[in-house]
Amino acid sequence: MTTTREAPPRHRAAPAGDADLATLLLRLGDDALVLGQRLCQWITWAPTVDEDLALSNIALDLIGHARVLLTRAGRLDGTGRTEDDLAFTRPERAFTNVLLAELPNGDFAATVARQLAYTHYAVLYYEALAGCADPELAAFGARAAKEVAFHRLHADRWTRTLAGGTATSARRLREGLERVWPYTAELFEEDAVLRRLTASGTVPSPAGVRRAWERAVADVLTGAGLTVPAPAWTATGGRSGLHTEEFGPLLAELQSVHRQFPGGTW
């Protein structure tokens, strides 16, 4: 009797469309996870207890979005990785979040500026996803857009408050906006993956919501007596795993306990 020696089961290759969709879901999931992680760093350090509560609530929604997106990405890419495999065992270069999400928090005004940029984009893009043919993704888009709409109200309110508060708060907010604005273009980047997904009608492209985003943030900023920053440069790299140096420590902290206990169950 001969024993057939089979190679250990390797993950099956995902169909091309699934692999592209998995790539997109991983990007969006990483955005939510990494931004959620940054907001976690605020908790107990916020300017008021009410803000500790608000920021933890927002972080909780973002981690919730990351869980849905990463779980589906791991199913679609054929590797069968779970949300935790993806969050806690990938190295820095395998993360595909935008650099905006990983920027160190800075002061409260810089965090508000980042929240303003991200929430306006996320509501628009999630609303666009709500109209896509994939029922699971459409349902996620509809639910997440509603949740991020609350985060957007929070960012809009603080933008008006800091702009119209004191000279110090207005200055800090302007500095925060100048700091984060070069990182906003990356939200709307389109590459071959997105072009294929858009061409096949699977999902709309984030590039499609750029105009609406520009109008929306301009309305809030000009309404608050501010001008929209016009950065002389734009950042890129996150979608291909080229991160800031600050990303390594963020990820090391996120993964530390999980990695300390190989084979652990939580």
Added chain:
Amino acid sequence: MTAPTAAPAVDADASLARFEELIAAGETIEPRDWMPDGYRRMLVRQIAQHAHSEIIGMQPEGAWLTRAPSLHRKSVLLAKVQDEAGHGLYLYSAAETLGVDRADLLDALHHGRQRASATFNHPALTWADTGAIAWLTDGAAVINQAPLCRTSYGPYARAMRRVCQEEAFHVRQGYDLMRALCEGTPEQREMAQDAVDRWWLPAVALMFGPPDTEAGGDARTAALGAAVSRRALAWGIKRHTNDELRQRFVDTCVPQAERLGLTLPDPAIRWNEERGHYDFTPVDWDTYREALGDDTHWARQRVAHRRAAHEDGTWVREAAAAYAARTDDTARGEDG
């Protein structure tokens, strides 16, 4: 402080009689009702200490938010820390119905005139500490606080009903976190046991406080503590003695620890058939005299953290106040 102005003596006697009648009938005292100054002061002190404990209690667990080892646990811990901020806020609101201001209470915390529970003057050293805190410290809090849902002051009782519901959920989550560790690798079990070894006695001792009859310190402070406790029971602010609640806590935890396969760090724990309770080693209050004081690394660190966050946020609060004043002015301008 906007305590009602003193009424004439005859009315004061009638008011006190009415107050005592309400307490005796088990009715609640409401903010508009007359109440003795001592009752008001005792409530402010207790509610503020409780609110401060919620806010300071966010620190040991909040420090692990960025390191939670699964996204599920991260979400659960975020929800818990968020609840604690919420509890602090309802309790400050309850205290405000007694004529004090939240900002003044926070100021008292930041400058050492009021304190949070000394339980949190211990560090959360590993991930398992977040489970031990939720299971044991929150478990002790639920036992302490469940009777406060029927405390005599209405706004406090109503705040506590909401707090207790959420706290009970935290205890279940903490137990579940510990169960996952105990069912995990030997290293995970070891981490769980170590956390219980460090959090058991602080929960038993500090979450309930010294026995009502013999408070720590000298004879004078002991007598004073006992008198305050009797007064709190008579006024229906407290419903049970510290020792009754401590026993109830031990009786609840021992079977839970057995189910988890964890050893509570007290060799004297055994079932006493006659009493119908578990025996345990009486708390050595000398051990805790130090932990109860302000001069420990962690007591200082907790308050310093709160103060630093508050000071860093000054410009934000000033901006919010200025913006609110301006937008209110605009609104008044439009009305006028």
